[in-house]
Amino acid sequence: MIQIKIINKSQHPLPNYETSQSAGMDLRANLTQPITLESLDRAIIPTGLFMELPQGYEAQIRPRSGLAAKKGITMLNSPGTIDADYRGEIGVIVINLSKEPFTIENGERIAQMVISKFEQIQWQPAEVLSETERGSGGFGSTGVK
Ligand SMILES: O=c1ccn([C@H]2C[C@H](O)[C@@H](COP(=O)(O)OP(=O)(O)OP(=O)(O)O)O2)c(=O)[nH]1
Numbered sequence: 001m002i003q004i005k006i007i008n009k010s011q012h013p014l015p016n017y018e019t020s021q022s023a024g025m026d027l028r029a030n031l032t033q034p035i036t037l038e039s040l041d042r043a044i045i046p047t048g049l050f051m052e053l054p055q056g057y058e059a060q061i062r063p064r065s066g067l068a069a070k071k072g073i074t075m076l077n078s079p080g081t082i083d084a085d086y087r088g089e090i091g092v093i094v095i096n097l098s099k100e101p102f103t104i105e106n107g108e109r110i111a112q113m114v115i116s117k118f119e120q121i122q123w124q125p126a127e128v129l130s131e132t133e134r135g136s137g138g139f140g141s142t143g144v145k
Pocket of ligand 1: 081082
């Protein structure tokens with residue numbers, strides 16, 4: 001169980017998994033009034049959510065594909081990272097990449113949040129790295145079609 005505090009402008013439900021196999025929970029805009037983004041405008045949209053993630057967990061804030069494909073609305077810093085020690089309000093940095101203005105209403109589902117485990121690593125400085133089949137190949141080295 002993860003501690004969550006919600007400050008609602010209206011009665012939004014807690015984020016939940018829409019289907020039994022969903023990886024992400026949708027996040028809703030928590031607004032006193034709608035926000036209109038002109039083409040290429042961006043804004044930090046408040047969610048009203050404050051969380052206490054356990055140590056070793058992070059939350060990733062990702063765009064919703066429907067909003068991106070149909071409306072050109074995405075996130076500027078995707079995926080946004082919520083650290084386990086963050087106690088502030090979760091914000092979603094939204095940008096309008098369409099040519100038309102887009103209005104975000106209170107309660108609208110604007111992004112999704114995936115909670116996952118991660119590991120912190122320690123560096124071992126080295127002069128030589130191990131050889132692999134890929135080596136230094138990248139950026140299309142195996143072909144692009
Ligand atoms: O999309 C996001 C990204 C971040 N955060 C919050 C939670 C996160 O733990 C904190 C810091 O995020 P990040 O490390 O990406 O910010 P920074 O630009 O490196 O700033 P800081 O110096 O505060 O770490 O801001 C959000 O609410 N939404």
